[in-house]
Amino acid sequence: MPVPIEITILGSGSAIPTPRRMQPAILFKYEGDYILFDCGESAQLSLQKVNISPIKIKRIFITHWHADHFGGLIPLIETLHMLGRKEPLEIYGPEAEWFVDKILELSYWRFGFDIKARDVSVERKEKIVEEEKYEIYSFPVKHSVPSVGYIFCEKEHWKIIPSKAKKFGLYGEQLQLIKKKGSLVVNGKKVMISEIAKRIPGRIVAYSGDTLPVEEFFANASNGLMIHDATFVEEIDGRMHSSFTEVCALAKKYRIKKLVLTHFSRRYTNEKELREKAKKLFRNSVIARDGMKIKW
Numbered sequence: 001m002p003v004p005i006e007i008t009i010l011g012s013g014s015a016i017p018t019p020r021r022m023q024p025a026i027l028f029k030y031e032g033d034y035i036l037f038d039c040g041e042s043a044q045l046s047l048q049k050v051n052i053s054p055i056k057i058k059r060i061f062i063t064h065w066h067a068d069h070f071g072g073l074i075p076l077i078e079t080l081h082m083l084g085r086k087e088p089l090e091i092y093g094p095e096a097e098w099f100v101d102k103i104l105e106l107s108y109w110r111f112g113f114d115i116k117a118r119d120v121s122v123e124r125k126e127k128i129v130e131e132e133k134y135e136i137y138s139f140p141v142k143h144s145v146p147s148v149g150y151i152f153c154e155k156e157h158w159k160i161i162p163s164k165a166k167k168f169g170l171y172g173e174q175l176q177l178i179k180k181k182g183s184l185v186v187n188g189k190k191v192m193i194s195e196i197a198k199r200i201p202g203r204i205v206a207y208s209g210d211t212l213p214v215e216e217f218f219a220n221a222s223n224g225l226m227i228h229d230a231t232f233v234e235e236i237d238g239r240m241h242s243s244f245t246e247v248c249a250l251a252k253k254y255r256i257k258k259l260v261l262t263h264f265s266r267r268y269t270n271e272k273e274l275r276e277k278a279k280k281l282f283r284n285s286v287i288a289r290d291g292m293k294i295k296w
């Protein structure tokens with residue numbers, strides 16, 4: 001079994017926080033990498049509640065620059081400085097260079113670490129991170145200001161079948177080598193990776209930020225885990241957000257394996273009702289809750 005991706009909902013509310021639902025922030029952990037998606041005003045308090053030090057965060061992805069999605073950045077950066085961070089911090093988002101610059105101007109601090117702002121496209125899907133085992137894409141969505149969603153894609157990989165590897169005389173370091181190169185010559189004979197291993201497709205996790213429903217975003221997260229804006233239960237004209245009805249219909253259409261609804265308006269106080277409504281619309285749905293952990 002692969003190591004689970006761990007997702008912690010730090011804030012499941014919308015623009016006006018309540019004691020039960022803070023502003024949007026999602027912590028994402030893949031193997032040793034910690035990533036933060038959005039950083040609402042109480043993000044660092046929520047991190048403390050789940051016992052995770054913010055110093056571990058490698059990158060921050062902001063979906064758009066409405067205060068409920070970035071209000072926690074200034075205090076978080078100051079905390080990182082006080083904790084003695086040395087590693088650079090990357091902050092992604094539409095027009096991130098401009099916004100991060102302005103945020104840094106608001107402080108007397110000289111930080112002990114570099115902050116690298118990276119602009120992402122609001123025109124098209126763009127690969128913004130490439131690591132050995134995964135990639136992260138930004139994806140334009142539809143909100144009242146330039147906004148993107150993010151899609152984490154684990155790369156497909158090979159799982160060695162020990163009995164087959166043994167049959168071809170492959171052991172130890174050779175197994176890592178054949179995984180890397182795709183083939184290896186053993187005792188004068190070329191062995192292909194497909195002869196000794198099973199192909200494992202990569203996992204997908206998508207986070208929409210605030211948006212009207214965007215079909216292509218769902219299409220790009222097919223068979224994956226989707227964390228989506230569900231500010232309202234029913235559609236409300238003129239609001240640049242999504243409703244339960246719309247999101248669940250698209251999740252069904254694009255075969256989303258698990259749907260996490262989040263960013264709820266504070267008018268909804270009965271979680272049981274929300275859960276029942278969502279389950280009726282889409283069986284594999286969950287209502288996000290502050291502090292909720294999801295393994296994927």
Ligand SMILES: [Zn+2]
Binds near residue numbers: 015210
């Ligand atoms: Zn919002």
